[in-house]
Amino acid sequence: MYPEQPPGNGEPLLRIEALVKRFGGFRALDGLTFDLMPGEIVGLVGPNGSGKTTCINVISGLYSPDGGDVIYHGRPISGMPSHRLVQIGINRTFQVPKPFPTLTASENVRVAAAHGRCDCTAVDVDALLASFELDCYAGRPAAELNAGQQKMLDLARALATGPSLLCIDELAAGLNPAELVRVAERLRELARSGITLLVVEHLMGFIDQVTDRVIVLNAGRGIFEGPLRGAVTDPKVIEVFLGTENGD
Numbered sequence: 001m002y003p004e005q006p007p008g009n010g011e012p013l014l015r016i017e018a019l020v021k022r023f024g025g026f027r028a029l030d031g032l033t034f035d036l037m038p039g040e041i042v043g044l045v046g047p048n049g050s051g052k053t054t055c056i057n058v059i060s061g062l063y064s065p066d067g068g069d070v071i072y073h074g075r076p077i078s079g080m081p082s083h084r085l086v087q088i089g090i091n092r093t094f095q096v097p098k099p100f101p102t103l104t105a106s107e108n109v110r111v112a113a114a115h116g117r118c119d120c121t122a123v124d125v126d127a128l129l130a131s132f133e134l135d136c137y138a139g140r141p142a143a144e145l146n147a148g149q150q151k152m153l154d155l156a157r158a159l160a161t162g163p164s165l166l167c168i169d170e171l172a173a174g175l176n177p178a179e180l181v182r183v184a185e186r187l188r189e190l191a192r193s194g195i196t197l198l199v200v201e202h203l204m205g206f207i208d209q210v211t212d213r214v215i216v217l218n219a220g221r222g223i224f225e226g227p228l229r230g231a232v233t234d235p236k237v238i239e240v241f242l243g244t245e246n247g248d
């Protein structure tokens with residue numbers, strides 16, 4: 001039903017249309033609209049509370065939207081549960097990863113692979129762990145990994161499901177500069193292999209290294225779309241990040 005091949009003819013892989021997500025009377029997403037083209041790495045940036053995680057939560061099926069639509073491969077998928085979305089190629093990582101703590105790193109990846117859309121026997125778990133420098137920890141309980149290693153394990157778990165679209169929520173926090181360089185290169189490799197990436201991140205150096213363009217959110221709406229170098233000189237973006245001259 002959902003092809004593994006990306007859509008052709010300049011069609012987006014994912015289209016977010018006027019998305020609204022309310023919590024009580026508060027609109028965490030308030031008419032958010034953007035497209036992701038196949039193989040793109042797009043940064044989703046914005047102040048704390050601007051709706052970045054909520055956006056990923058809606059795309060990945062954790063929340064149903066209260067308005068608007070999520071279109072994947074040209075078909076509406078809003079409200080589809082996460083396990084179904086994983087089967088059609090959408091997965092995500094978490095701002096605070098929650099591996100199965102008593103299972104080993106290797107078992108955590110195997111569980112993900114078993115619920116993914118690839119033949120799980122075809123997933124090379126050892127190679128996947130090694131690609132995130134977790135090979136020495138394969139047999140250790142996930143609870144023993146440090147925060148940065150748990151983030152890498154979360155990424156390995158998501159990749160084990162064979163995603164076409166991967167949403168990454170604040171991966172860089174907790175990684176040292178050398179790890180950041182290696183992860184940035186790994187994300188670019190994933191995009192070259194055809195995976196489309198939506199990357200939420202506060203570290204602008206990382207966003208600059210990794211992304212093709214950024215979408216800047218404020219109060220649940222997009223206020224800028226384009227290359228990061230354009231965002232940093234955009235008056236609306238400057239106002240949101242730095243406030244106005246009179247401190248408003």
Ligand SMILES: Nc1ncnc2c1ncn2[C@@H]1O[C@H](COP(=O)(O)OP(=O)(O)O)[C@@H](O)[C@H]1O
Pocket residue numbers: 023028046047048049050051052053054055
């Ligand atoms: N489950 C929830 N219940 C109530 N409010 C929420 C919930 N999730 C997020 N929010 C609120 O929605 C807004 C956007 O949150 P979030 O998407 O986590 O922001 P960001 O990831 O950009 O920091 C915040 O004001 C947050 O408090």
Ligand SMILES: [Mg+2]
Pocket residue numbers: 052053054095
């Ligand atoms: Mg967040």
